[in-house]
Amino acid sequence: MNTPVFALVDCNNFYASCERLFRPDLAGRPIVVLSNNDGCVVARSAEAKSLGIKMGVPYFKIKAAYEQGGGIVFSSNYALYADISSRVMQVLEMLAPRIEVYSIDEAFIDLTGVDKILNLAGFGEEIRQKIFRWIGINVGVGIAPTKTLAKLANYAAKRWPTTGGVVDLTDPVRQRKLLQLVPVEEVWGIGRRLAKQLNQMGIHTAWQLAQANSKVIRRQFSVVVERTVCELNGQSCLALHEQPEPKKQIISSRSFGKRITEFQLLREAVSKYASRAAEKLRQQQQYCRLVQVSVRTSPFAPQEPYYSNAAVVALTLPSADSRELVQAATLGLERIWKPGYHYQKAAVMLADFWPTGTYQPSLFEVQESKPNSERLMGVMDSINRSGKGRIFLAAEGIRQPWQMKRTFLSPAYTTRISDLPRVT
DNA sequence: TCTGGGGTCCTAGGACCC
DNA sequence: TCTGGGGTCCTAGGACCC
16 A cells, blocks of 8 residues: 655735735835735745734834835735635646645645655656646645645745755655754644643654654644544644535634724624625525524724624524524524624524534424525525626625725726726 | 634534433 | 443533634
8 A cells, every 4th residue: 555645835925915916016025915994914925024013913013114214014815815725726726636725825745656756856856846836826735645744745845945945755765854844833724822831841843742642642732633643653644634624614704994882883793794695595505494693893902892702593493594594593582682892793603503404394383485595695695606796695794894804905907897907 | 994714523402312 | 348441422611713
């Protein structure tokens, strides 16, 4: 049997690179991309990183100094990133037999058996060159017998430029060398909390974690960390998943551009979120039975009273009808609304999914779905996907003064005809 | 003035059943 | 005096990921 081989391909500074793709004039300039509502820094170009801009820092804290120093800033342009991402993934699908799209900027590739035919590092180099030539995005490639080691190899590919962006970690001697260099918190699956606890146990490097007794680790932590230990030792526990698992919950949540104090406006926002969630639910061809709505004030305003609450509403029958889900969410909101607060964020979560037509109502449940629901929702979705306009429920409000801030938004270069770049 | 959004998995503890 | 054990299901909370 072949030893498994995985590659992890990861786009460098992905959101910042996407923005720069269409702005070659920004070559060499620091770029940051902000989270929704222009809140935090979520991506940085190499230049921004070397200015010391930290991941996740609230933008207002660095804004003055950063902009004065010539830094460039963008609001998140998710339509653009998703489109560039799918182009990158298409190239990978062409080059590799089996791939798992792990996130918007990463994919695992199964290279088991390929090492008999090809030089693995050479294959990694080919991936890098093709994606750069065809899409214009730089990627790093890490290759190893387990996903966790492939992640680590990818980390090395980025951390040390002399690797040329490709690290083949199939050799145990190289594995050991790298593990000894890497701090334990860089290991996939080891976050801040676990790293702190491990440090207290005297485990500071990836190598020390790999050497730990996996049973002891399981007792102290969980099977998850135990698996990580095994994976670091080259024993593959995490398989490649080509097909994404069906979702178990769908969340639509947003902070508001301005604090909300009126029930009417909060209801509009919640209706809009419920309706977005319903749209995603229909995309997955699922029906849901639970709708949870939650609201909160800002946790960062110590002088204001904090309030946060959630309500769950169960539907009698699973539904994917925006009208029913908006109604349920509104009902939940009425239960938890309290006047006098400055609301900063709301969320709608859908759960308890049922695939189309499988739900068995019990003897005493009454079938009372809205007539023509599926056809109506189908028409709504097809209009909204056509790019010609958008129809929505009046409950979502027209002015929507709570909409998120996107001050520095770039054009949707690749997905909206009017935003196509012009060459003059 | 200004602090993201969307997910997953695991565990512990309580309710409940036989 | 003496008060089981095992299983399932559900939920809340905590941890992680990008």
